[in-house]
Amino acid sequence: MEDGEDFGGVSDRSYNKLVSQEEPTPEEQEFFANQGKQKVSMSLMRPESSCNHYQRLTFLAVFAIILLAVDIGLGVHYNKLTSGQRFLTDMNNELDKLQTSYNAATQRKTEANKLLAKETSEQQLAKWELEHQSRKIKDYAKLTDEIRLQTAGLKAHMPMIKEGCRHCLPGWTFMCSRCYFFALSDDLLNRPWHAARQFCMKHGGDLAAVDTREKHLAMIELVNIYHDSSRSFYQSGFWIGLRDVEQEGTWKWLDGKRLAGSYWNDGEPNNQGNEDCAAMYPRSNPFKSWNDASCTHALKWVCEMTPNTAS
Template identity: 50%
Template sequence: MDNRKIFNRVPNDTYDRLEFQEESGIDEQPVYAEQEKQHVTVSSIRPESSVNQYKLLVISLAVLAVILLTVNIGLGVYYRKLTGGYLLRDISGEMAKLQTAYDQAVQSKQEAQMQLVKERSDHQLTKWELEHQITRRKDYQKQIDQIQVEVSRLTSHLPLLSESVQKHYYCSAAGRTSVLLFSVSTEEGCRHCLPGWSFIDSTCYFFAISESLSIRSWLSARQFCQKRNADLIVIKSRQKQLAIINFIAQYHDTSLTYHQNGFWIGLTDMEDEGVWKWVDGTRLSDGYWHVGEPNNQQNEDCAAVYPSENPFRSWNDAPCSYNLKWICEREPTSIG
């Protein structure tokens, strides 16, 4: 019996099976015995595909190794930078810059605080100097006012002064005297005003300063003036105000209170509260009220003038029923 090798070829030039068969006799009728039948099979053997897959695997592993090596080298370099102090030196440099900036900021703050203290000190000094200047200004203003009053007083006496000797003239009648101010001459002053009246700036005035006269209410004082063809004084000029204040200051009774030293003037708001009018019917245009006056605290409808260092702050409103001194005025008697 001859043995034949049978190769079953597949289209991919691979061998699916290798079989050995025993042939018996000429009729080629095989007699198989189960024990002797042999089958040898090699499944799907592709030599080229296996090689390609192996190469691909090798290349992939090589690429991966290269990548890992690169990463490892990068990590190593970074680690060396860290361990070598590059990053630490950068941080130290930034810290040094920040510390320098902080020190400069602290120094600037201290300088600003010192400047602020200096500015506050200068401001306080300026404030004190301003207060000093204001006080001096007030003193100067008082001196100016006093000088103006003195000038007014001296001016009122000029017509009565001789070239060599200063004289003070009085005109007496019925036991009373009259101080002549702004008079052209002694004789002319006596001829213009009644005994007991003062001739001031071409007008005759009566000051109720005699101890024989009792203090009166505003209406009673006005009646006193009207009986003598006069009325309560009307003050419409600065010169007149200064002259009146200067005159009553000479008769200031220090034993009396401030309010008891007042003199009624011809000013009231009895007809219309807050609308002050003179006894001649004209409205008040420029008053010399004390600070805070008139305030009408106790139905105060009549005005009075008081002795004051500041002649421009010497008026008060008071209840018309108060008993005070008074000032009358009238036109001078004509010479005939």
């Protein structure tokens, strides 16, 4: 126990000695006193101040995050707007290019339409001219055929003219042992049936009596050759000496003989408008060449007379 006490005493003396040796100055004592007060003050205020400070830091952090998010959003939105603006600008540029191309294409189309219209007009004109030339060629071919036919008729008619010089008056044709006059000249205007008969009687004959097949075929051949093709069909007939004035439907020649063989066209005679006189018309079918007509109608005519005795 003594040892312990000694140890304790020695210790206390040593500590007191150390303390006494490091005893602070008045300034240090004042400093330590103030530090002690601050520690006490801080120890008294720490829990509540720490909580408020943490809340403020948290609020500031959240607010900063919100500001950052807003800033990021605004940046993204601005980038989108900028991209959209650039896109609109590019689109406007493309539209301008397309509009320019469209205008150029429209101009080319207009010019092409004008050229097409001109070409179409020229083509139509050429088509009409071709049709005109084709008609002329057909007319020339028809005229050539008519001239050829007339030439052949004249060649066939030459012997009859030669014989007519011996047996008939000038201008009359000798055939089938009779003399015939065809009123073909333009100087001899169309006449009614009675006026045509008076012409024939004045020259020593009468309207022709076509009372045999041979006479009919010879006469219709000359009518077909020499008729005026420019006249209408109803103006191209030739009066013959046949009528039914005494009794309708009873046709007689001028010498009083009743008609035996006839060459009426289909549906003729039909007596439309009191048609009592007969006429011969140019037809390709010689067996359908007669029509009845009004005696007052003006036509050409065929005269017949007895030939002179040959010397």
